Amino acid sequence: MGVRLVLEKRPERSRAMQVASPLLAVALTVLFGSILFAARGFDPLHANYVYFIGPLTTLWSVEELIVKATPLVLIGAGLAICFRADLWNIGAEGQLIAGALAGASIPILAPHWDSALAIPAMLLLGMLGGMAWAAVPALLRNRFGANEILTSLMLVYVAQYLLDWLVRGPWRDPQGFNFPKSIGFNDWHLLTTFGDGRVHLGAVFAVIAVIVLAVFMSRTLLGFEIKVRGEAPRAGGFGGFSQAGTTWLCFGISGALAGLAGICEVAGPVGQLQPTISPGYGFTAIIVAFLGRLNPLGALLGGLVLAICYLGGEAAQVELSISEKTAQVFQGMLLFFILTCDTLIRCRVRLEWATRNPSRQRQFIGLEGGASRTADAGGAAQ
Amino acid sequence: METTDGDGYLLQAEDIVKRFGDFTANGSVTLSLRAGEIHALLGENGAGKSTLVKILYGALQPTAGRLRWRGETITVPDPGAARQLGIAMVFQHFSLFDALTVVENIALAVPGPFDLRSLAERVERISAEYGLPLEPTALVADLPVGVRQRIEVVRCLLQEPRLLIMDEPTAVLTPQEAQQLFVTLKRLAEEGRAVLYISHRLEEVRELCHRATILRQGRVVAEVDPGSETAASLARLMVGADVHSVNAETPGPAGPATLTIAGLSLAAVKPFGVSLRDISLEVRSGEVTAVAGVAGNGQAELFEALSGERLAPTPQSIVIAGQPCGTRDITERRRLGAAFVPEERLGHSAVPGFRLSENVLLTRHASGDDLVNTGFINGSRTRALAARVAKRFDVRFSRRDQEAGALSGGNLQKFVVGRELDRNPRVLVINQPTWGVDAGAAALIRQALVDRARDGAAVLVISQDLDEIFQIADRIAVISRGALSDTFPADAIDRERVGMLMAGALETDGTPQQDVWA
Numbered sequence: 080m081g082v083r084l085v086l087e088k089r090p091e092r093s094r095a096m097q098v099a100s101p102l103l104a105v106a107l108t109v110l111f112g113s114i115l116f117a118a119r120g121f122d123p124l125h126a127n128y129v130y131f132i133g134p135l136t137t138l139w140s141v142e143e144l145i146v147k148a149t150p151l152v153l154i155g156a157g158l159a160i161c162f163r164a165d166l167w168n169i170g171a172e173g174q175l176i177a178g179a180l181a182g183a184s185i186p187i188l189a190p191h192w193d194s195a196l197a198i199p200a201m202l203l204l205g206m207l208g209g210m211a212w213a214a215v216p217a218l219l220r221n222r223f224g225a226n227e228i229l230t231s232l233m234l235v236y237v238a239q240y241l242l243d244w245l246v247r248g249p250w251r252d253p254q255g256f257n258f259p260k261s262i263g264f265n266d267w268h269l270l271t272t273f274g275d276g277r278v279h280l281g282a283v284f285a286v287i288a289v290i291v292l293a294v295f296m297s298r299t300l301l302g303f304e305i306k307v308r309g310e311a312p313r314a315g316g317f318g319g320f321s322q323a324g325t326t327w328l329c330f331g332i333s334g335a336l337a338g339l340a341g342i343c344e345v346a347g348p349v350g351q352l353q354p355t356i357s358p359g360y361g362f363t364a365i366i367v368a369f370l371g372r373l374n375p376l377g378a379l380l381g382g383l384v385l386a387i388c389y390l391g392g393e394a395a396q397v398e399l400s401i402s403e404k405t406a407q408v409f410q411g412m413l414l415f416f417i418l419t420c421d422t423l424i425r426c427r428v429r430l431e432w433a434t435r436n437p438s439r440q441r442q443f444i445g446l447e448g449g450a451s452r453t454a455d456a457g458g459a460a461q
Numbered sequence: 462m463e464t465t466d467g468d469g470y471l472l473q474a475e476d477i478v479k480r481f482g483d484f485t486a487n488g489s490v491t492l493s494l495r496a497g498e499i500h501a502l503l504g505e506n507g508a509g510k511s512t513l514v515k516i517l518y519g520a521l522q523p524t525a526g527r528l529r530w531r532g533e534t535i536t537v538p539d540p541g542a543a544r545q546l547g548i549a550m551v552f553q554h555f556s557l558f559d560a561l562t563v564v565e566n567i568a569l570a571v572p573g574p575f576d577l578r579s580l581a582e583r584v585e586r587i588s589a590e591y592g593l594p595l596e597p598t599a600l601v602a603d604l605p606v607g608v609r610q611r612i613e614v615v616r617c618l619l620q621e622p623r624l625l626i627m628d629e630p631t632a633v634l635t636p637q638e639a640q641q642l643f644v645t646l647k648r649l650a651e652e653g654r655a656v657l658y659i660s661h662r663l664e665e666v667r668e669l670c671h672r673a674t675i676l677r678q679g680r681v682v683a684e685v686d687p688g689s690e691t692a693a694s695l696a697r698l699m700v701g702a703d704v705h706s707v708n709a710e711t712p713g714p715a716g717p718a719t720l721t722i723a724g725l726s727l728a729a730v731k732p733f734g735v736s737l738r739d740i741s742l743e744v745r746s747g748e749v750t751a752v753a754g755v756a757g758n759g760q761a762e763l764f765e766a767l768s769g770e771r772l773a774p775t776p777q778s779i780v781i782a783g784q785p786c787g788t789r790d791i792t793e794r795r796r797l798g799a800a801f802v803p804e805e806r807l808g809h810s811a812v813p814g815f816r817l818s819e820n821v822l823l824t825r826h827a828s829g830d831d832l833v834n835t836g837f838i839n840g841s842r843t844r845a846l847a848a849r850v851a852k853r854f855d856v857r858f859s860r861r862d863q864e865a866g867a868l869s870g871g872n873l874q875k876f877v878v879g880r881e882l883d884r885n886p887r888v889l890v891i892n893q894p895t896w897g898v899d900a901g902a903a904a905l906i907r908q909a910l911v912d913r914a915r916d917g918a919a920v921l922v923i924s925q926d927l928d929e930i931f932q933i934a935d936r937i938a939v940i941s942r943g944a945l946s947d948t949f950p951a952d953a954i955d956r957e958r959v960g961m962l963m964a965g966a967l968e969t970d971g972t973p974q975q976d977v978w979a
Contacts, residue, residue, distance in 0.1 A: 087481075090867045091863065091864045092814065298840075299836050300822075300837075300838060303822060306815075307812055307823065310813070311811075313808055314809055314811065314823060316791075317768070317810065317823070318791075318824060319790060319791045319827065
């Protein structure tokens with residue numbers, strides 16, 4: 080008797096699983112997180128409470144949740160569109176920084192431009208900055224066929240060093256006792272805030288972006304082009320859609336949103352430029368996009384979940400004295416389980432009890448070693 | 462292995478049942494194969510042939526029923542076990558790596574350690590012995606489909622199989638290549654091996670096979686001696702009703718040339734692509750013009766140039782409805798009344814993961830159906846259009862507005878052809894209209910093409926299927942290594958001459974050339 084785990088291709092994608100897969104992934108993450116906590120000698124129930132429920136229990140932490148979710152949702156929604164087109168922009172962190180730099184040029188270079196137009200100009204520049212940064216991998220891909228994963232990722236480091244150089248050099252606050260930071264922005268250059276003053280206008284932008292992109296993807300021909308490109312690029316060419324055009328569009332949208340997230344961070348909770356302006360939002364947003372099923376609306380939920388991860392990590396550090404790097408472990412597990420569970424959308428799992436008579440079985444065991452190298456892929460994929 | 466001879470049968474499948482969820486693919490199928498016979502498995506798409514064969518090959522496990530190998534009850538848990546028994550299979554879609562050589566591809570399927578050089582010698586010997594010439598060091602990407610199939614066959618023969626299963630092997634071959642394969646198969650049968658031969662092509666089954674088992678809707682409806690049947694009687698058994706023959710009588714004189722290709726040359730873009738060389742052709746309205754040719758001789762490149770997926774260097778090289786179109790894109794050509802159906806259904810003419818209503822949008826978004834308004838998609842119109850196409854062209858599906866990838870080959874092809882014909886195009890270019898399509902659907906599609914031509918359209922059919930070409934074409938040209946022959950009226954040219962043109966004979970110096978791939 081042997082049990083085989085069989086992956087069977089479904090005739091069509093399972094709609095139930097499209098909903099269930101991210102939930103299952105979250106559940107598995109919590110389960111394995113509990114094992115991790117238990118192994119470290121913590122009561123898993125208490126640890127999970129601190130990690131996942133605690134951040135939701137006070138008004139302050141809920142506001143903080145929204146602050147953290149804002150850039151994640153903005154970037155995640157844009158990345159969802161890129162990924163749908165089979166374009167792997169993983170350099171959103173760099174686009175975020177580029178947007179922050181472009182937008183921050185106004186308060187730093189024109190600190191006395193006290194006008195209601197300053198904020199819109201900063202936001203616009205932020206989006207353009209992110210777009211410009213994202214345009215580089217798009218250009219390299221369209222012109223030379225360069226792999227956008229590498230180019231977009233490498234540009235993150237360029238952006239980080241540019242920021243670092245600026246805040247230590249030309250843009251350093253002259254009255255800042257040589258600390259590597261820019262001048263603090265004045266009220267004309269800071270976003271309107273709500274509640275206790277942490278939640279800012281960026282949260283509104285995030286919701287708007289999600290809604291606009293959801294409509295864009297499901298109802299417009301351009302959204303259709305993007306989806307076709309991701310599913311079947313050749314069919315896209317046959318449909319008369321331009322590959323290069325979609326590349327520009329997707330990198331443009333995702334870069335603009337990352338740039339917007341960047342300027343909202345520095346004109347919001349941060350309030351100035353400093354060597355680090357993001358705890359890796361641009362990378363975490365990749366998980367947000369996947370957790371949200373590469374759907375802009377899903378990115379809203381995904382952003383909130385990942386924001387809890389950040390806050391939970393901080394809470395765990397305070398209450399359980401474990402490294403806040405646990406947050407990264409959880410993020411890693413979550414992405415892993417999402418990608419795993421997504422298999423269930425296309426396939427179903429079946430246990431197969433192979434009943435063979437023992438003598439036969441031996442014979443087959445004997446050949447399995449040798450046969451394992453053979454190209455069964457073609458047959459099994461039929 | 463020690464075996465008793467079970468009534469002389471090599472393999473018996475008894476009362477095989479296979480269910481997928483609540484769908485029964487095989488409902489109690491019984492099939493017996495003798496050593497030394499070529500046994501046909503006939504049936505329309507979806508009749509359960511592939512399921513049965515996958516069970517025999519160990520790729521699927523039956524829900525019920527049993528298999529006997531030389532009388533002894535066996536289970537075949539996986540393809541490795543099937544190979545160990547002596548069952549080999551050539552799939553319709555090859556599992557070859559383009560970037561590897563012939564012998565490297567074969568080495569991947571050889572269990573245990575191997576030595577490339579001695580393997581290459583074995584490959585050369587076996588391929589010569591069975592009349593399947595192969596150059597072991599050739600790169601697979603360089604080889605046409607027919608030769609790739611030889612690699613698969615030789616790969617199987619290296620295992621000294623007792624039973625060779627072939628899934629629609631001639632779907633990709635020319636008559637000459639098919640004949641060559643038949644010689645090999647007959648030779649294998651004479652050596653006492655069994656061949657299970659899956660095909661739609663009834664004439665070749667009659668010519669080649671000793672017995673035929675016919676499946677319909679997952680059940681065996683007949684076991685016959687194909688030699689004493691007619692193609693029509695076999696088709697009737699498969700379909701369960703008469704298959705309408707195509708009526709292609711020409712009612713009147715042809716109209717003007719609505720699609721003109723003039724001196725079109727295009728260098729190959731891909732490393733192993735075919736360059737088009739000075740192609741000229743006139744396709745008249747009211748007529749079906751066919752381009753015959755061996756797979757991989759520039760058909761795909763010609764199609765892409767005509768559709769506008771790849772632009773020609775000069776506008777005048779392609780003229781559609783009087784408009785120079787060589788440098789216009791596919792959307793502009795569609796707006797002039799041209800329609801296109803490429804060879805590959807999944808991923809080219811249709812997006813597999815999209816519903817039919819979304820796939821309708823792929824080619825109709827700019828052709829004046831108001832499916833898109835200021836950038837926004839009108840969902841009810843696309844759904845209505847998909848439903849209309851499905852109804853007009855008898856597209857059958859299990860759920861309304863299904864994903865394209867879930868449709869059978871024949872049904873999806875009816876849909877993508879119907880999607881274009883529904884526009885009543887003035888010019889229709891279609892590449893391999895009935896590739897891998899069942900008899901019923903093929904007849905419907907061919908009739909629709911002829912009807913469209915008779916209604917005044919210029920129809921260009923690029924096909925490898927000579928039966929099809931002689932059934933529907935008014936004029937025939939042949940493509941070979943990127944060059945096109947003169948165009949002949951269909952009643953002024955015979956198969957033999959077309960076959961010679963396909964093989965690249967009568968080129969430049971007029972002497973027949975060797976098969977370069979051999």
